[in-house]
Structure formats: structure tokens, C-alpha cells
Amino acid sequence: MKINNEELFQIGEVAEMLGITTRTIRYYEEIGLMDPPQRLEGGIRIYTKDDIKRLKFILKLKELGISLKEMQELAQIYKIHQTPEKIMPKLIEILDSHIAKIDEKIAKLASLRKDIVDYKTRILEILKQNNT
Structure with a gap:
């Protein structure tokens, strides 16, 4: 309309x-x-x-994984200043925080993957020894 x-x-x-x-x-x-x-x-x-x-x-x-609380903070900044440029520093801060969290999760997952591969290898070696 x-x-x-x-x-x-x-x-x-x-x-x-x-x-x-x-x-x-x-x-x-x-x-x-x-x-x-x-x-x-x-x-x-x-x-x-x-x-x-x-x-x-x-x-x-x-x-991007931004929480509603973080979005509310950005909305408050926007309401006060009425320009997108004013929220960008806070948005960058929030995004940097999320990047750090993602990097931490990736490191933990890589470690978990290595542990699982090592465990699988040991199981296969045991099975191989038992079959010979």
C-alpha cells in the first residue's frame, strides 16, 4: 500500500x-x-x-550469534545518537567477543577430535591384535 x-x-x-x-x-x-x-x-x-x-x-x-541483550545495548546507543556510525565501535566490540568465543570452541573441538581419533586408533589396534 x-x-x-x-x-x-x-x-x-x-x-x-x-x-x-x-x-x-x-x-x-x-x-x-x-x-x-x-x-x-x-x-x-x-x-x-x-x-x-x-x-x-x-x-x-x-x-551472527549476537544475543538479544547485546542487540538491546546497540539499540539504546542508536536511540541516543541516531547514527549508525555511533553503534559501530560497540558492534565491533561485540563481534570481537564472539570471534574469541568461536576460536575457543574451535580449539576445544580440535582437541576433542584428536582425542576421539586417538581412542579409535587404540581400539582398532586392540581389535587387530585380537584377530591375529
Whole structure:
């Protein structure tokens, strides 16, 4: 739908577009990740292309493993400064923290893999000795 030459979307359209539920969108609004949307008469939520960009950003952060709490921190910074440039240092800090956690998990998994391969090798040697 268009109002004042701006393309607007109802919550169901946005949810379908992004592959999420309407409940998810409402939840993001409730916890402050999204500003309350404009409403038509009758209370129907309508979203702008900027709202959809914001939702896509939230979904990308979620995909990267950023917690809702961390997203709320970013949203607070954005609300205060109203420029994406101001949230970038905090976002980089959060991403660096996640990279460190991932590196730690990779190291633990590599160690576990080595232990499992060593254990398997010992079992195969025992089986080989028993069959000869």
C-alpha cells in the first residue's frame, strides 16, 4: 500500500517477506529493538522500508550469534545518537567477543577430535591384535 508516495507494508507482509512470524516482530518491538510502528485506523501496524531494513539488520545480528541483550545495548546507543556510525565501535566490540568465543570452541573441538581419533586408533589396534 502507498501513503504519501511511501510504500508501506502490513505486519503479515513483512513477516512473510523476512521468513519470520508476526509474533517475532511484535516481540522485537516490545523489547525495544524496533520502534513502535505507525498504525492505521483500527490499530493495524504498518512498516516502512526503513523498518524492514532495521528488521533485516536485527536478523543478521541474530544469525551472527549476537544475543538479544547485546542487540538491546546497540539499540539504546542508536536511540541516543541516531547514527549508525555511533553503534559501530560497540558492534565491533561485540563481534570481537564472539570471534574469541568461536576460536575457543574451535580449539576445544580440535582437541576433542584428536582425542576421539586417538581412542579409535587404540581400539582398532586392540581389535587387530585380537584377530591375529
